[in-house]
Amino acid sequence: MVQVVLWGSLKSATGGATKVEVEAANIRELLSRLGEKHPGLKPQLDRGVSVSIDGKIYRDAWFQPIPPGSEVFLLPRLAGG
Amino acid sequence: MSKVHVSTTINGDAVEYLCAAEETLLDVLRDRLGLTGSKEGCGTGDCGACSVTLDGRLVCSCLVLGAEAEGRQVRTVEGIAKGDQLHPLQRKFIEHAALQCGVCTPGFLVASKALLEKNPNPTEHEIRFWLAGNLCRCTGYDKIVRAVVSAAAEMRESR
C-alpha cells in the first residue's frame, strides 16, 4: 500500500481526506488506481499532475518505481519561466 | 508615391538606395540593405538596440529617416570589427560574459565605442549614464560595465 498525500484543494474529490491509500508499485499504477478509487480526481489527473516520491518530483515518468514506505505527494503539474 | 533616392556611406562603403519618405534608417538598414545587426526593440528611441552613428554622432536609427542619411557617414555594428580582427570592446564583451541573449549587444557596442572615442577613460558612473539609453534585460548591466572598463583600459595601453 502506498499512502498518497493530496494537496488541499483536492479534498473535495476524496470526501475530505487529504491522505489516501492505494496499491501501486509505480506512478502509472498510482494514478490509475487513484482515478478508479476517487473518480472526482479524474479531471485533475487528466489535466496533469506531478508526483513527489521521497522528495523528488516527477512530472511524467509512469514507470518510476514507488518503493514501499515511500513518502508520496500528489502535486499540481508545475511549469517554470 | 515616389521614393527618395539616397547616396550615403555605410561603414565606409558608398551605398545607394531608394526608400519611402516615411521609412526609417533602421528599416532601410535591415530590410533594404540586409544589415540586420541593428535591432528594433521598441521603435521609440527608448531601448538603444538600433544604435548607429551618423557623422560620428550616436543616434537611434529608428528615429532617423532613411532619407536623412543622404551624404552622411553611417556606422553600424557590422562595421566595428576590422576584417577578422575584433574590436577590443567586442572581445571584452565576450570575455566578460557581458551578453546573455545578445539582442541588445549591437546597440551597446556601438554606444560604448562612441563613448570611448570621446572619453578614453570613463568612470563607472560615466559609463552607466552614457549607456542609460541602452536597455539590457538579461545581465543587470554589471558585466557590461566591467567589459567597457576593461576594453577602455586595453585601448589606452595600446595607444
Place this chain on the structure above:
Amino acid sequence: MPLDNPKGQSFRLVGSRPNRPDGIDKVTGRAKFGADMSAPGMLVGRLLRSPHAHARIRSIDIKKALALPGVKAIVTRDDFKEIEGDLRDVSRNVMARDKALYDGHAVAAVAAIDTATARKALKLIKVDYEILPHVTDVEEAMKPGAPVLHSDLFTQGVEPTPKKPSNIAKRHEFGHGDVAKGFAEADVVVERKFKSEATHQGYIEPHACLASVGNDGQGELWVCTQGHYAVRNVCASLLGMDVSKLRVTASEIGGGFGGKTTVFIEPVALALSRKAGKPVKIVMSREEVFRASGPTSSATVWVKIGAKKDGRITAGDAVLKYQGGAFPGSPVDMGAMSAFACYDLENVRAVGWDVVVNRPKQAAYRAPGAPISAFGVECVIDELAQKIGMDPVELRLKNAAREGTESSYGPTYGVIGLRATIEAAKAHPHYKAPLGPNQGRGVATGFWFNFGGQTCVSLNINIDGTVALAVGTPDIGGSRASMCLMAAEELGIGYEQVRTIVADTSSLGYNDISEGSRVTFSTGMATIQAARDAVKKLCGRAAQMWGISPDAVLWENGHAKPAGANAGDFPPLSLADIAKVAANTGGPIAGHCEVNAEGAGVSFSTHLCDVEIDPETGFTRVVRYTVIQDAGKAIHPSYVEGQYQGGAVQGIGWALNEEYIYGADGRLQNPGFLDYRIPVASDLPMIDTVIVEVPNPGHPYGLRGVGETSIVPPLAAVANAVSAAAKVRMMEIPMSPPKILKAMGEAPRR
C-alpha cells in the same frame, strides 16, 4: 541520474569560464534573431487588435480590406476551428472568438505586400463591437456582481461547486499541521496585506516569426521562442496540420524569461501564409508586446505569521489572490506552494485563488508566482524580527528549512543549500557594512522548485575528432557554452573541439521548453549521457582495432587505453585517431540520449539590499546589492553570475518602478519602455554575487538550475530596505516615489 561522486569531485573544464561559442556572432551582428530572417516573396503580416477591454464581437467585415490592392490574405476567427480541451484557451487568446477579452486581443490579421498596405488594410476592417463592462483589478473581479468574463467558468476546488459562473477559476490549498493551534502558541503575531502590480518580462526582442506554408500543406516556421517543439505541436493542433508537416526552427532568442513559452503570432502567421500561399513575417511592435503578450499577475497577498519570543515560528498562514489575465491559469498554485518553502514549519497553510480579469493572459515570468508570495512572507518575517528584537538573518537561520524538513508544499527536502546561503549572507562584508544617512538594509530569502523534463540530444563525432552536439533547447543565456563544457569534460577533449547547435524540430527528437531552470540541468544530463554513450562506442571501436574485449578498454583523458596489463599493451588511441578510421570500423560514431530528466534539485537564494531614499522626493536608489545562491555546481560561473544578477535586477525593477497601469476605460496606459520603467544602467550599482555549491544528489555533476530563484527574494529585499530607510512599512509594490513620499508623510514622526 545520481551524483557521480557524493564525496566531492574534481573537474578538468567544468567550472572554468571559456568564451561562449556564439559570442562572435553576437558581437558582430551576424546572429540571426526572430525578425532577422526573410524569404523571397515574403509578405508582411499585421494584426488588428481590440481597443476595448471587454466586448462582444458582433461581426467582422473584411470586404473592403480584401479589395485593397496588395492585400493577399486576411484571417479572423473564422479561419481557426473551434478547439476543445487543453488548447481551447490558447486558441481563443491567439484570435478572439465571440468576445474580445482585453485591450489588445487579436481580432483579425492581414498579409500584404508591404507594411504601409497592411496598415491601411487594418483600417478598412470593420469590427462591430458590443462594448461590455470590464474589470481589471483582481479583488474587484472576485466580487459578486463583477462583470463575468466566461459564462462557463465555475470555481473549482470549493465544495460544493458553485452553480453560478464567476471570475474565480480555482481555489488551491497547501500546507500541513494546524495553524490555529500554532497561532495560539505564538507570543508575537504579525498580519499584513500586500499588493503587487503586474509586470512584464521585458525581453528586448519583440515576438517575431516567419511562416511559410506550401500548397502541399508542408510548413516551415522560423521563430524566436523558448520552445520550438511546443510551438510546433500547438500550431499544428490549432491549424489542423500533421505535426510531421511543420518544421520549426528556433532563431536566436532575444530574451524570454518565461514570456516566450507559448504562442501568440505564430499560428496567425501560419494561417496567413497558408491562405496567401506565400511566406508571411509578423513582428510585434513594442506596444503589441506590452498589450498582447503574457505579462505576469497582479495580486493581493495576505500573510500572518506567529512566533515565540525566542524567534521560533509557530504558524504561517497566507491567502493569495492572483489574476491571470483573461483565461484561467495564474501561477497562484506555485505562489502558494512556495510561499513558506524557506521555513521549517509545523503549522502552515497557503490558500491561492486563481482569478480571471480583462487583461492579457499571463505567461510564465521567471519563477512564476513565487516572487509575489515571497514578497509578503519575507516582509512579515522582517517585521516579526523587529518585533521580537532579533536580527532578521538570525530569525531566518533559526527557522530555515533543512534536509528532512517537511516542506510547506508537501515533500520532505533532501540535501538543500538554504542555510548555506543564509550563513554566507551573515558572513558577507555587505551585511556588516555601515549605512549612511537615509539608507536602509533589507534581507530576504527565496525558493524555487527547478524542473527537468523531456530532453533529446545527439552527439556526433566528426572525422577530425571534433564533436557536433545537437540540442533541442533554445539557448536563452549562454547554455551552449555549458553544453560544450560538459561534453568536453566527459570526452576528455578541449572545449573548443565541441560545437553545440540548437537543432530544428525535424532534426532531433522532442524537447520540452527552455523553462523552469531546466536547460543546464536536463540538457546537461542528456549531454553527459550522450557523451558516455559515445565513449562506450569509441571504446568498442578501439577494442575492435586491438582485437580485445570492449570491457578491457577504458576511456581516460580523451584516449582509449587498455584497462590494465592483462588487457594487452597498446599505445592509447585518441578520439581523433578513432574518428579518422570510423568508416573502416563500423561507420559513424555518435552518442545519443533521450530522457525525461527527473531529479532536479530545489534551489534557494538569500539577497542583501541597501537603498538610499531622498526624504523630500521619495526617490530611491539601490546603493548596494548582493545575491547569494546555491547552484549545486556552477558549470560556467560567469553565466551563473549573470543569472543571479539579471534576476535580481528584474526584481529590483518590479519592486521600485515597473507596473502595468490600466485606465478606467480598461486600456493599458503605458505600453512602451518610456513609461514601463525597467531599470537602466545608471539606476544600479554592481550586483555582487556569491555562488554557493551544495551538490544536487539528482545530477551527475550535482548541478541545480539557477535561472529563476534569483528573482524571488528581491521584491522583499528591496521592500525591507526601503521600509528601513523610510521608517515606515511599505506594503505595495512598485514602491514608486509618490507612494514612498505619501507613506513617509502619513507615518507617525519618530
Place this chain on the structure above:
Amino acid sequence: MRYEAPKTTKEAVALLAKAKGLAHVLAGGTDLLVRLRSGHIEPDLVVDIKRIPAMGKISAVANGIRIGSAVPSAVLGEHAGVRKAWPGVVEAAKLIGSTQIQGRATVVGNLCNASPAADSVPAMVAAGAKAIVVGPKGRREIAVEDVAVAPGKTSLRKGEIVESIHLPKRPPRSGDAYLRFIPRTEMDIAVVGAGVSLTLGPDGVCRQARVALGAVAARVLLVEEAAAALVGTKVDDKALDNLAAAASAACRPIDDKRGTKEFRIKVAGVLARRAAKVALQRARRGK
C-alpha cells in the same frame, strides 16, 4: 508623405506655407518619428531643417547667444560659451532622453512639441529666452513661454518656423539651474521640472529672478510669486522657504501615470528650492 530638405529658411517657410494637408517640421525627429511610426500622425509633408546652415549653428551675437533650431542637445552641451553663460539651460537640454536622443533632439523641437513636461523649456523660460520666428510675413520674436499654448499646440501660424533661440547676455553675478524629478535616473519624462535664474547685486542681494516650473500645469509656468520671494533677499533659508511655498502654490497639476497631484505640488517646491540654491552658487561664482 513627401520629404523635403531645403537649404534656406526662406525655402522652408515657402514649403510650409504652400503645403496642403498636414505638414511637419523635422529637426531632431525624436518626437516626430515616434508619432509617425505609431501612426498617430500621417503628415503629407515633412520639412527637414537640418540642411539649412544657419539653423545648425550656435553663434555669439551682440546681445547674447543664438542657438539654431537644428542644433542637437549634444552639440549644445559641448559648446563652452553656452555652458559658461547658461549652465542651467545646458543641463536641461542634456536631460532630454538618452545619449542617442541627445545626438538628435533639439531645444527648439522640445519647445515646439509643446509638452508641459519638456525639460529644456522651464530652463529657457527662466532664462528669459526668445524664439526667433520666421514666416511668410517676415520675422518676429516671441518669449519662449508664449510658444506653447496648450499640450501639443503652439502659437505659431501656418508657414511659421522657429529659426533660433536667443539667450540674453548675462549681467555679472548671475546664475541659472534646472532640476527635474523622474523615478529613474534617466530616460523618463519629467514628473516635475524647475528652472531658476537669478542675478545678485554686489552686496549679494538678489536683484532679479525668474522661476519656471514644468509638468505641473497644462503649460510650463513662469511663476512670478516664486521669483518675488527671492528678489530683495540674500536667498537665505527663509527666502527659499517662501520660494518653495510659492512654487507649490502655483501648481495646477493632474494625476496621471507619471505622478499624483499631491506629489507634484510637494516636489515642485522641493526642486525650486534646490535649483535656486544651485543658481545662487553659480551666481556667487560668476563675476
